[in-house]
Amino acid sequence: MLSDTNGSQPKGFMSHDHSGCVSAALAAADKACADRKVQFTAVRRRTLEILLEAHAALGAYDVLARLDADGFGAKPPVAYRALSFLVDQGFVHRIERLNAFVACAHPDTVHNPAFMICRACGTVAEAQASDGGLGPSAETSGFQIEQTVIEAEGLCPLCQDGTT
Amino acid sequence: MLSDTNGSQPKGFMSHDHSGCVSAALAAADKACADRKVQFTAVRRRTLEILLEAHAALGAYDVLARLDADGFGAKPPVAYRALSFLVDQGFVHRIERLNAFVACAHPDTVHNPAFMICRACGTVAEAQASDGGLGPSAETSGFQIEQTVIEAEGLCPLCQDGTT
């Protein structure tokens, strides 16, 4: 299971004051949804808020538990649907390696996200990415890349002491 | 579910005659296990053979069904353990995006695999990869990369007609 108790990890791996950060992201999402004429409903908004507050990757069932606690539905589709919406809109990314979801660190720009996942503390940092060096292989073989998952696992700066 | 019926996809996206390819890989694995003094037992060998024959990514339960048919155990740990062994030894790679496993295309060399996954036909091709362009971000933040998952999704050359 993904930790449900370490909700205040540093952003990236640098500590940061975190203030305003949640509300700014919510406001940006509000605006983006208005622009795109999609409904930013209460569950969806709260789901994004949960991920922003956690500032970490959460499993769908972790999110679900919180939605349930807030009086939204308690069954898996409630969480999965809200998460799908947020992923589709680019406000949240799915971390394949962890079967988890994390709020986007810069939802205002078009980007190709990549992630660094600390295997010791579970912190996930979002970075900009290239195509993973697949360009040449793709050209040679004629494969048409639409999306690339890039997830690095290793040790974050804080976990490089003591841990093997 | 992962297709259990398209076992003879082209290698990479180029058709190839496939002959000798299974037995050569098995022989290489035999040798590597001997060198490393690890046991290349019947289930493990057969599991690798199944993936080599399929020449495609198979889910653990697909593999399990075949092992069962061959008289090996029928319960999940049988497949998961054999697959873990093969992944640890580098003969097989796990495709996170598909929750599936694929035989390594060049198990003789040390390499950093990347994959191209066709969203239409499910074919998976292995390519060489860089670090996904994470080098700079990792250096800046002090993250120590140990392993990188790179999985591109898109359309293979054969599926670029007709399909949207």
Add this chain to the structure above:
DNA sequence: CCAATCCTGTTATGATATAACATATCACGG
């Protein structure tokens, strides 16, 4: 041969995810 280690197979359970359906809400033209 014995004992330590490793491997196999089982039972049982946990964790992740979706299909299908009924109800409720929203968007929008009339």
Add this chain to the structure above:
DNA sequence: CCGTGATATGTTATATCATAACAGGATTGG
């Protein structure tokens, strides 16, 4: 406004993926 179609919510049930824990069997190295 109000009706109507499109969207969204919540439920039940089930599918899919994965591991813990234990008992028994094979391998290995003395």
